[in-house]
Amino acid sequence: MRKKGFNMDRASFFIITLPALLLYSFFYIYSVILGFYYSMTDWDGLARSFNFIGLDNFKKLLGNKAFFSSVTITFRYALLMVVFTIVLGVLLAVSLNSVKRFKTFFKSVFFFPAMISSVAIALIWDQVFIRALPALGNMFGVENIASPLGNKQTALYAVLFVNMWQSLAMPTVIFIAGLQSIPDELYESALIDGASMFDQFRFVTLPYLVPTITVNAILTLKSGITSFDYAKALTNGGPARSTMLVGIKIYIDAFGETPKFSIANAESVMLFVVIAVLSIVQISISSRSGVNNT
Template sequence: MKTIDKYSHFLFTLPALLLYSLFFIYPMINGFLYSLTDWDGLSTDKQFVGFTNYWKLVQDDRIVDSLGFTFKYALALVIATVILALVIALLLNRIRRFQSFFRTSYFFPAVLSMITVGLIWNQLFAHAIPDIGKAIGSEMLSRNLLSDPNWVFYGILFVSLWQGLAIPILLFLAALQSVPKDLLEAASLDGASLFQRFRSVVMPFLIPVLNMIVILTAKSGLTAFDYIVAMTGGGPGRMTESVGLLVYNFAFQEFKFSYASALAMVIFVIIGIISIVQIRSLSRYEVNA
């Protein structure tokens, strides 16, 4: 009977395993094999070149600049997302009246596609915001921020946060509601301040969710593509050409498919390393540690 149960459990997981292998494992292995060739993505001929593409990556100034922008964007996105999502979640957790309204309103941007959001905000930055800036006499807002090298980074970051905060807020809210109220009451009776209660009682329950949010947000920042394509196309002057956009340009604009595959594999490894370091560094503070 136990053997039958064991096989039945395996059969239930088999569809998910097959889909995961088909759409993730196979493309990843195939991409790595392509990165060892000189394939242009169109011809039937390809030659094995070993790790030549990876060596070229290190020497390519365009990739260095793209990595610099991408890491800066990912770091800013992670920090801003964690701080803002946690603050908003703490505020929403205290609200008793109109709770459903507030939770619906902040979650609305999450149901839109990133391309749609990027196109909408591209028009707002190009037309609506400059008109508002001229009306209120603001020199900074009277121009298209996405065409300004000094402000384009912050424009993309703002749009990413506007849409991307919904899921982290929801996760933090769920974690906050799992904190035992008797522990908070006991800490309060012992004379712990609000900050001490948050640090010693609430925060350990948030660590698993915090791990998830940091990893997902870092991955989103390191693979940024949709917003940048819709809003700037990598401009002005390739200042916002993220690694994700660079992979696309190499593969489908410049027909360097094997070179793009090598860059994609490097980003995959970087995300994996960041995820492992993040999980190990914060897991020791979990409530069950």
């Protein structure tokens, strides 16, 4: 009886996983393999036939200045995003956690942006930059406040700001969760030792947040490196390439007016390598700090 049940269980386990395996292989892995394959061809996306050209696309890309400037911009964007997310996220989490009155209200307002689609946010901020900033300037008697999206120096920061406006909510929630896992006794004993508030933050709160910080940092870094929707809707890579993130470049190369589909795929493969390396780093870090992590 028991043995029969056991076999039955094994069968049920297997059957449960089967649709997942099939769907995933058929609709995902197959496409990924095709994508990798296209990166080694000269298919522009239009032609009915194409050739296998090995690693030529990668060689071309490595010698291409436009691609390199995109990579530089992307890394700057992603790193800034990580720094701001960590600093603002921790600050916000600590603040929200210590507020006494209207706590729910504050939390729900700060979490609200996570509910809206990136497209809607980009469209709304685009309008705010164009319409509200000059109007605001007029109100305070400052003439000619220019949209930050129209300036090479500020466009990337403006895009980053809009991106952060939405994406800060999730890391903050994770930080709050991290804060709540800190045992109270530690604060009490710190207090008895006469620690100042900053010391308390520095020696009690921060060390306990380290695992959460690493998780958030890596997640943010990844989303920063692959980011493209905000810049696509706000600036489309301009002005003068100053916001041409790799994500947008891939999109334009793949689906733009003159498609170079295989090149776009080679760019994605390079992105894949970067993300894979980052993820391996993440896994090794989080397994090391796993002691604190649950």
